[in-house]
Amino acid sequence: MGWTRGRCTIRRIYTNHLLCSGCRACSVACTVAHFGVADDSRGAIQILRDPLEGYEFQAVCRLCEDPECVAACMAVALSIEPDTGRVVFDRDRCVGCAMCVMVCPHHAVVPDWRAGKAIICDQCEGRDMPACVVACATGAVEFVEVEEAAKLEK
Amino acid sequence: MGESEEAQEELSMNDSIGIMRSRTALVDLPEGRVQYEDTPPDVVRNYLGGRGINMAYLHKMLPAGIDPLSPDNILIIGTGALTGTGCPNSSRFNVTAKSPESNLLGDANCGGFFAPKLRYSGIDRLIIKGKAKNPVFVRVENGEVTVEDAKNYWGMDVNEVQASLRRDIGPSSESICIGPAGENLVRFACIMTGVKNAAGRGGMGAVMGSKNIKAIAAAGGSGFEIADPDGLLELNAQLKDYLTDSMIVKVLGRVGTPLLYEVSNHLGTIRTRNSQDSAFEDTLNAEVIHKHVAKMIACHSCVVHCRHRNIYDGEGPEYTTIGLLGANLGIADTANVIRLNNLVNRLGLDCASTGGILSWAIELYQRGIIDDSITGGPIQYDDYDLAVRLIEATARREGFGDILADSSQAAEKLNDPERKYITAIKGLPQSDPHDCRYIKAFALGIATASRGADHLRSRPTLEVFDLPQELLLEIYGADVNRDPTSYLTKEIVVATHENIYAITDSVGICKFICHGFNSPKLLKYEHFSRLLEKAFGATFSVEDLKDTGRRIVDLERAIINREGVRRPDDTLPNRYFEDPLPHGVAKGHRIEKDKFLEMLDKYYQLRHWDEEGVVPKERIAELVAPWDGQGGGVQ
Numbered sequence: 001m002g003w004t005r006g007r008c009t010i011r012r013i014y015t016n017h018l019l020c021s022g023c024r025a026c027s028v029a030c031t032v033a034h035f036g037v038a039d040d041s042r043g044a045i046q047i048l049r050d051p052l053e054g055y056e057f058q059a060v061c062r063l064c065e066d067p068e069c070v071a072a073c074m075a076v077a078l079s080i081e082p083d084t085g086r087v088v089f090d091r092d093r094c095v096g097c098a099m100c101v102m103v104c105p106h107h108a109v110v111p112d113w114r115a116g117k118a119i120i121c122d123q124c125e126g127r128d129m130p131a132c133v134v135a136c137a138t139g140a141v142e143f144v145e146v147e148e149a150a151k152l153e154k
Numbered sequence: 155m156g157e158s159e160e161a162q163e164e165l166s167m168n169d170s171i172g173i174m175r176s177r178t179a180l181v182d183l184p185e186g187r188v189q190y191e192d193t194p195p196d197v198v199r200n201y202l203g204g205r206g207i208n209m210a211y212l213h214k215m216l217p218a219g220i221d222p223l224s225p226d227n228i229l230i231i232g233t234g235a236l237t238g239t240g241c242p243n244s245s246r247f248n249v250t251a252k253s254p255e256s257n258l259l260g261d262a263n264c265g266g267f268f269a270p271k272l273r274y275s276g277i278d279r280l281i282i283k284g285k286a287k288n289p290v291f292v293r294v295e296n297g298e299v300t301v302e303d304a305k306n307y308w309g310m311d312v313n314e315v316q317a318s319l320r321r322d323i324g325p326s327s328e329s330i331c332i333g334p335a336g337e338n339l340v341r342f343a344c345i346m347t348g349v350k351n352a353a354g355r356g357g358m359g360a361v362m363g364s365k366n367i368k369a370i371a372a373a374g375g376s377g378f379e380i381a382d383p384d385g386l387l388e389l390n391a392q393l394k395d396y397l398t399d400s401m402i403v404k405v406l407g408r409v410g411t412p413l414l415y416e417v418s419n420h421l422g423t424i425r426t427r428n429s430q431d432s433a434f435e436d437t438l439n440a441e442v443i444h445k446h447v448a449k450m451i452a453c454h455s456c457v458v459h460c461r462h463r464n465i466y467d468g469e470g471p472e473y474t475t476i477g478l479l480g481a482n483l484g485i486a487d488t489a490n491v492i493r494l495n496n497l498v499n500r501l502g503l504d505c506a507s508t509g510g511i512l513s514w515a516i517e518l519y520q521r522g523i524i525d526d527s528i529t530g531g532p533i534q535y536d537d538y539d540l541a542v543r544l545i546e547a548t549a550r551r552e553g554f555g556d557i558l559a560d561s562s563q564a565a566e567k568l569n570d571p572e573r574k575y576i577t578a579i580k581g582l583p584q585s586d587p588h589d590c591r592y593i594k595a596f597a598l599g600i601a602t603a604s605r606g607a608d609h610l611r612s613r614p615t616l617e618v619f620d621l622p623q624e625l626l627l628e629i630y631g632a633d634v635n636r637d638p639t640s641y642l643t644k645e646i647v648v649a650t651h652e653n654i655y656a657i658t659d660s661v662g663i664c665k666f667i668c669h670g671f672n673s674p675k676l677l678k679y680e681h682f683s684r685l686l687e688k689a690f691g692a693t694f695s696v697e698d699l700k701d702t703g704r705r706i707v708d709l710e711r712a713i714i715n716r717e718g719v720r721r722p723d724d725t726l727p728n729r730y731f732e733d734p735l736p737h738g739v740a741k742g743h744r745i746e747k748d749k750f751l752e753m754l755d756k757y758y759q760l761r762h763w764d765e766e767g768v769v770p771k772e773r774i775a776e777l778v779a780p781w782d783g784q785g786g787g788v789q
Binding site: 021022023024025028029031032033035036037038039040041042050051052054056114131134135137138 | 238239240242267270273274313316317320325326348349375376377378379380383384386387390391394398448450451452453454455456457459463469
């Protein structure tokens with residue numbers, strides 16, 4: 001099992017697209033929390049939506065058991081934190097090659113083209129609850145234990 | 155006052171808008187020359203954003219008496235002060251110009267995703283003058299505005315052009331556009347964004363079409379700074395919890411505005427067959443509509459999600475659409491009414507005026523006032539196929555549609571020169587499907603609304619809630635009459651609503667979560683004040699905001715005064731004075747003209763306008779003073 005990464009409870013952000021209204025409050029809350037800026041395009045959680053095609057769903061780091069982004073990062077900017085299982089991003093090491101953006105099967109790594117850096121969810125370290133979870137008005141974004149998330153996804 | 159004191163005062167004024175950015179781009183066609191300016195802080199201080207600042211620019215830049223479809227008209231697209239901050243329902247912008255439908259003030263408020271994107275891309279307001287030689291689109295990217303060729307997009311419907319722009323500019327771009335109706339200068343063409351969000355009223359799409367602009371697309375950018383990020387997140391979260399606890403927000407989120415249809419129908423006030431009747435079928439009730447809905451979706455940062463994705467490849471319908479394309483056209487079939495909704499959206503037509511104008515023409519035909527020689531064949535209510543044909547023909551200005559496309563200005567050609575049978579005021583067909591003969595404050599509100607017969611300027615529906623007198627005192631600051639059919643104190647009711655709606659339109663927040671629109675609770679001046687402080691460090695007190703609301707209403711009045719509006723224009727459709735309502739709770743009610751005029755007098759007194767409804771010169775001097783010595787509105 002990939003989840004024996006430590007003794008702590010591992011939680012991740014679980015999203016339910018059926019409850020997502022597409023409003024992007026989560027993305028804005030993310031950039032306000034991290035950059036002190038409102039700009040939904042740089043949120044570590046993204047709403048992929050096309051009103052013409054009629055869909056909206058969330059993309060955010062799902063803490064893959066064997067994360068392709070970590071394997072692909074040649075600058076060693078991405079690693080797994082043993083205690084929490086979180087994917088940890090060292091922004092200073094990031095060279096902006098965007099390999100992680102390309103390999104992530106969940107569209108959960110966001111390119112910040114202007115800064116030449118990747119953006120990836122840090123679960124709002126230091127906050128009681130991730131900002132996106134707090135901002136969601138429909139309960140479409142939750143913070144749950146990984147086992148619980150796996151069950152919910154079934 | 156000494157120079158240093160003056161400088162100090164200026165500094166404190168500047169400080170009080172905090173870090174709020176108000177970046178304005180002025181696009182001069184046909185050259186495509188673009189100038190940029192930061193809207194002077196005093197103007198921001200006095201007019202806030204969105205509708206308010208749009209009006210400040212329009213009053214300053216628009217020459218009186220011009221043809222609204224000529225290059226002299228000025229098209230202003232302005233985001234609200236809080237738009238894009240992530241605070242609840244902060245998705246909105248206003249489009250402002252001289253209206254080709256009323257030949258007076260055109261101003262339409264719209265949600266969706268475009269306005270936040272425009273702000274994130276680095277521009278808060280666009281002002282467009284002149285006319286392009288060929289079809290163009292305006293592109294905003296990373297704070298730069300360019301004018302580009304749109305030859306390949308011309309002729310496309312609303313969905314097609316937006317899909318093309320997403321393909322050509324990028325999937326994260328957002329755009330506003332016109333459909334065939336705007337290209338063909340239909341006087342009630344909308345500006346659209348997404349599948350259904352419309353800057354709907356007053357023919358703003360025709361103004362865009364007259365300038366040869368097919369679309370405006372925003373992309374890229376780095377957003378804008380927030381003064382107190384943690385404070386704003388905390389406040390947003392509190393407000394979200396407060397709002398989503400509210401019953402009206404819950405119901406709107408479940409079934410959307412069609413819930414209002416049943417209310418009006420029960421009262422006997424649903425406009426039916428051009429207001430000849432006032433009750434209609436249950437097939438348009440919210441629960442019935444909901445069987446045709448796939449999902450409820452939201453505008454940017456919205457906590458309500460009142461928009462339907464319907465199962466016929468469209469979004470909607472709203473209450474206004476089912477009322478005016480349903481009951482008012484005598485069409486009861488639920489699926490067909492939703493199909494008509496989808497059709498007007500794709501063509502870029504205002505659903506309210508479309509329903510109002512078609513139903514007017516059909517009554518004239520029924521009465522023998524017009525005949526086949528004009529219409530090209532029989533026209534009648536309860537005829538879905540006919541409605542589709544007429545709507546298509548109107549959007550393309552073909553045959554009889556070419557006459558209908560002129561809205562109320564078709565009165566001469568339709569042999570109704572005195573506009574006896576049209577439900578319109580100041581040339582603008584009434585938007586709300588609610589017949590205003592019962593609730594007197596509602597009637598006063600549409601009579602005085604600055605853009606014509608429109609409920610979104612005041613909509614005093616708290617009138618029917620039977621609220622306790624103490625609560626009314628708190629809301630209106632006066633001992634207002636609780637009876638919706640009384641003419642007394644209604645000027646206070648209308649003015650109170652007008653003032654706060656001017657502010658909700660200026661901060662860029664949806665009325666559905668604002669005080670007074672559907673509920674005596676929800677967001678008020680106090681909340682806007684706190685949000686502006688957390689977002690930008692701006693210090694707007696409740697009194698400042700109330701003053702700004704009054705200022706915007708007065709400035710709009712000054713604009714339409716300049717175009718010639720006087721007391722006789724603040725009136726109601728003939729039928730509201732002459733025919734009593736036939737059904738339900740409202741049975742027997744009409745508007746008594748003498749009492750209406752007394753109400754109007756009191757309204758003018760309350761506003762400190764003269765007896766002709768004209769804003770005094772001294773007040774206008776105050777209203778334009780924020781521009782003094784500040785430049786602005788680059789020529």
